[in-house]
Amino acid sequence: MPGVDGDERGLMSAKRTTLADVARLAGLSPTAASLILNGKPDTRFSAEAHARVHAAAAELGYRPNIGARALRTDRTLSIAFISDVVATTRFASGLIQGALEEAERAGHVVLVMETRGEPAREAEAIEAVLDRQVDGIIFGTMRARELFVPDLPDSTRVVMLNATNPRYGVSVLPDEEAGGRAAVDLLAAAGHSEGIALIGQNDEVERDLFRSATVARRIHGLRSELAELGLSLVAEESCWDWEPHHGYELTAALLDRRSDVRALLCMNDRLAFGAYQACAERGIAVGRDVSIVSFDDDELASYLRPGLTTIGLPHVAMGREAVRLLLSDADAGERLIPMPVVERNSIAATGSESALAWRARQRLEGLRHVGGERPGAL
Amino acid sequence: MPGVDGDERGLMSAKRTTLADVARLAGLSPTAASLILNGKPDTRFSAEAHARVHAAAAELGYRPNIGARALRTDRTLSIAFISDVVATTRFASGLIQGALEEAERAGHVVLVMETRGEPAREAEAIEAVLDRQVDGIIFGTMRARELFVPDLPDSTRVVMLNATNPRYGVSVLPDEEAGGRAAVDLLAAAGHSEGIALIGQNDEVERDLFRSATVARRIHGLRSELAELGLSLVAEESCWDWEPHHGYELTAALLDRRSDVRALLCMNDRLAFGAYQACAERGIAVGRDVSIVSFDDDELASYLRPGLTTIGLPHVAMGREAVRLLLSDADAGERLIPMPVVERNSIAATGSESALAWRARQRLEGLRHVGGERPGAL
DNA sequence: TCTCGATGCTAAATGCATTTACCACCGGTT
DNA sequence: AACCGGTGGTAAATGCATTTAGCATCGAGA
Incomplete structure (x- = not known):
């Protein structure tokens, strides 16, 4: 009769069952119980013994105390996710989610820590997770950049997420170059060959690896693709901060200055949001009079009317990949995660069936198949 | 000569220093080292001994192994944050941040777990954190609601965050009733006495405690305040989902149906966003022709033009408070965290100095001072 | 001289799971 | 009769910090 013994399951206060309890119930030694439960090979216990131990463990609902186990095995089945502010920004929380x-x-648990970019906190966070013997650490940043990491015991595995570091080789980054190319292809494929402007580009950013390791690549992809398709920009509007009001101001100024603007390449969705506002104010219909394409696939992009076509940041896939790399000893190197092109309705269909459009379409397909399946997909 | 011994700090591979190492270097027993480092009272060690132990610990950079310590003390200095999807939504990640x-x-570390609302995962998550001996668990939800929680060892402390549960009494919730009142006051204080419509309200939601324990309170606050100020609604538009396109559709239909609408009470910022779009399309200027006030203080609210006046969800303060309650054994009960009123420019200044406006202003000030300082503030 | 209470410190047990070293027994050899 | 190679296990050590129980030593008082 199962469940007849006195263990009321109400609000259990009894001590957790230990391996010794299981062994006792099975009539065997803790050694036997441990060996059997862990399925150690080359151990000559009888089928009888196996059955009894498993039955006892099941009956008592035995679960090993991970802390105690870690004392001997040095494995805690826990990893740390240390970031500047990743965890708590709507923007990159996908990293954490993945x-x-x-x-x-993988049966691991994640210790999340935020450093706010302060070195002192970073040091503390590292100590804190090392004190808890994590099996590995993921260092993440919100804006991809080169991240300083102090010395670590060399048994500690490390993966850089949305960041790079010369010492710890494994890093996971979005494939910004391909993303930049795709944005251009999208416009060209829709027949845009003239009147293309860039909103948010900034040469200083481009040269500042520390601030953002990947934006430079995005812009490089953008420019390369433009060049290879024989296209050029009619304007490049710069700003440091990619916030909506900058997008608004830059776009407003641009539209008031010249009337030949037909397409906007915005460096992120927030800038694009501002661009929408500027267009609306001027009675210019996005997706008809002017095309807009941008980057990130912020939630924002789907709220806009018409929906914003954008090159998404594959945060969830990146987060996944980072853990995968952390737990499987991968060799150093960058893992570039493809950026999904998310098509909505902000690009005008010009209907022009030019050779350019055709070529752009081919290239876009090519990019889409680079890397095959998204690493994040099953 | 400090630092002359062979411990190259490059990529340290040496085993962590243990308490025994410290004791040895200090020429004392581990007992002494432990007692001294933990500052145990009523222990009669010489000043000499204290100094030697501390010096040794400092020199070796000793840090206790928390797992080993937990084996005896049952305290891991770790807490769990288990939620449906809180951690990874831009919306409520403030909860985690706080x-x-x-x-x-408090020197604790946080294990973050997501259950996606699936009971099986919830059970797994609980087992996983219990296996790691967390000192307490915070259960959070994205939409405040009544949350089912399985049996737990009664030594495990629990706090419900943005959720309630009959068994585990301590819960932290936004003060939605006051928030609802404040929204109405804001409109009335600006001189609105007629043409006020509600966007998103839904009677079914109001009755469905499981779906959202707090929305009912928000609406109750709203209605009570309207009644107490002698105001009434010209329309109430319902929808299940509070997404921008619903806000757009509801508002568009409303504006096309009647021309006397002067103020919109939107149930959240996303609906308000949709309302902005509908207004823009019709050439109705928000903040001039029509006033809009809503709830959440989403990032969105600051992106809009004009900026959206909204009653914020105090996520960060709530997160903080939850941890504070978890770590200080507080007695059961609800902690209501004040919702900040965030004034931007979506409310038209009518200039009408009615008695109503004056009363509303008084009431608003009253609400603002309820609870005094925000609990989250230092 | 003997006892007593501080004083200053240590040995050993403890918590829990893992792991190494070894033991007892059996049937069969030589 | 002594030996041997399986079989089927167990005792004890280990990892690390905490904590209980108690051991010397010393000066003072009787």
């Missing part, structure tokens, strides 16, 4: 998903799949 | 901040302050 990491959480993959960690769970 | 929790992380406060946990850090």
